[in-house]
Amino acid sequence: MDVIGHPIDGIVELIKLLHTADLHLDSPLVSLAMRDPELQDQVRAATRKSLKKIVDLALQHEVMAVLVSGDLFDQNERNAQTSVFLILQLNRLKEAGIRVFYVKGNHDADNPITGETSFPDNVHLFSGHGGVEEIAENILIHGVSFPHRSVRESLLPKFRPPENGKINIALMHTSLAGDNRQDKYAPCHLVELQKAGFDYWALGHIHKRQIYCQEPWIVMPGIPQGRDVGEAGPKSVTLIEIEDGQISIEELPTSVIEFDHINIDISDCEDWDSLRQALREALTRHSDRLLSPFGITRVSLEGPSGLSWDILRDHRELEEFIRVMARDTGKLWIDKVVFNVETPRQSSAQDATSELVEIMADLPTEDQFRHDFEKDAERVLGNLSTQIRQDLLREEDDLKQLIQNLSEDGVRRVAAMMRSSSSS
Numbered sequence: 001m002d003v004i005g006h007p008i009d010g011i012v013e014l015i016k017l018l019h020t021a022d023l024h025l026d027s028p029l030v031s032l033a034m035r036d037p038e039l040q041d042q043v044r045a046a047t048r049k050s051l052k053k054i055v056d057l058a059l060q061h062e063v064m065a066v067l068v069s070g071d072l073f074d075q076n077e078r079n080a081q082t083s084v085f086l087i088l089q090l091n092r093l094k095e096a097g098i099r100v101f102y103v104k105g106n107h108d109a110d111n112p113i114t115g116e117t118s119f120p121d122n123v124h125l126f127s128g129h130g131g132v133e134e135i136a137e138n139i140l141i142h143g144v145s146f147p148h149r150s151v152r153e154s155l156l157p158k159f160r161p162p163e164n165g166k167i168n169i170a171l172m173h174t175s176l177a178g179d180n181r182q183d184k185y186a187p188c189h190l191v192e193l194q195k196a197g198f199d200y201w202a203l204g205h206i207h208k209r210q211i212y213c214q215e216p217w218i219v220m221p222g223i224p225q226g227r228d229v230g231e232a233g234p235k236s237v238t239l240i241e242i243e244d245g246q247i248s249i250e251e252l253p254t255s256v257i258e259f260d261h262i263n264i265d266i267s268d269c270e271d272w273d274s275l276r277q278a279l280r281e282a283l284t285r286h287s288d289r290l291l292s293p294f295g296i297t298r299v300s301l302e303g304p305s306g307l308s309w310d311i312l313r314d315h316r317e318l319e320e321f322i323r324v325m326a327r328d329t330g331k332l333w334i335d336k337v338v339f340n341v342e343t344p345r346q347s348s349a350q351d352a353t354s355e356l357v358e359i360m361a362d363l364p365t366e367d368q369f370r371h372d373f374e375k376d377a378e379r380v381l382g383n384l385s386t387q388i389r390q391d392l393l394r395e396e397d398d399l400k401q402l403i404q405n406l407s408e409d410g411v412r413r414v415a416a417m418m419r420s421s422s423s424s
């Protein structure tokens with residue numbers, strides 16, 4: 001760097017740090033795309049590859065330290081393979097003289113690996129009582145770990161006060177104000193962080209990257225590798241640069257697999273050739289835009305189309321076609337294809353098929369039909385594991401909604417089969 005103009009006795013050094021959180025190491029990625037055996041190995045290794053990438057970036061940018069703001073682990077059990085992999089990566093940092101500052105989050109508070117002496121000595125794990133370390137002249141790193149899994153009170157009072165005239169960086173795992181009861185972990189309000197006197201809040205817990213404030217910096221770096229379509233988009237870590245007492249940041253990509261959701265408008269497609277062409281173009285465009293080496297995508301086909309009935313009838317073939325086209329890009333897999341194609345309801349019943357379709361369309365609103373369907377659905381749901389059932393039905397009204405969706409979908413499919421066979 002250019003240091004001309006700075007006084008010789010006070011060499012102004014550029015100090016870099018890398019901020020990450022929520023690695024959830026070896027946590028499984030979840031996608032229907034996993035049915036493809038070719039993808040399975042990639043996906044299984046994804047959280048490890050992103051950790052390796054983080055270490056690569058730390059070495060490449062010659063950072064002084066890596067800050068990990070909790071949830072390094074995902075599970076409570078000690079897993080020998082996970083810890084060996086982690087220690088090898090931490091050793092790569094140690095060999096380069098890079099320190100690691102780490103606070104435990106809710107996911108690793110009870111993990112037997114954390115807090116053990118097994119970490120290499122370049123790793124500083126803050127305790128639940130909190131502490132502060134000076135890593136360079138006038139640069140302090142503060143941190144407080146989760147002492148146990150469910151911390152319902154703010155950790156803020158446990159931090160030592162920031163020191164005047166120094167750069168104070170603080171590591172904390174928190175849900176911030178938290179939007180619901182299940183997700184209240186070490187809650188605190190942004191305004192409290194803004195007023196606390198620290199220069200950079202290195203937060204963790206919320207998986208979506210967000211810069212809440214620039215003065216002081218309040219940064220949630222987000223998960224470095226998404227795990228399902230709910231954690232969509234490229235993922236990253238945050239590079240912190242400190243120079244002349246000023247802090248600036250930069251986002252560096254780390255995800256190996258990028259989840260996403262694309263909508264493809266098919267209303268202009270008049271025949272199968274133009275539909276296939278539109279799909280191929282949309283998938284190629286999406287794969288070209290990926291910032292990560294691979295993508296897993298949920299595709300929604302949207303819009304009214306003259307092909308609607310045929311699409312609904314031949315949806316399995318079309319889905320397979322989309323999967324193959326995605327694979328042809330060399331980097332894209334399909335999580336799921338959602339058919340949101342509208343089927344025009346004809347205004348007047350002209351023939352027997354139309355009449356039947358009209359009658360069926362009213363079925364989902366009939367009490368007896370709903371009652372029978374509900375009984376059937378409960379029987380099927382009773383055979384599922386508790387976990388799957390809970391995932392499927394989170395709210396009280398979810399069963400009603402599920403029945404509504406399934407019956408409407410069923411009517412559309414039966415109608416599609418009747419329509420396309422009577423018209424062709």
Ligand SMILES: [Mn+2]
Nearest residue numbers: 071105106205
């Ligand atoms: Mn967490």
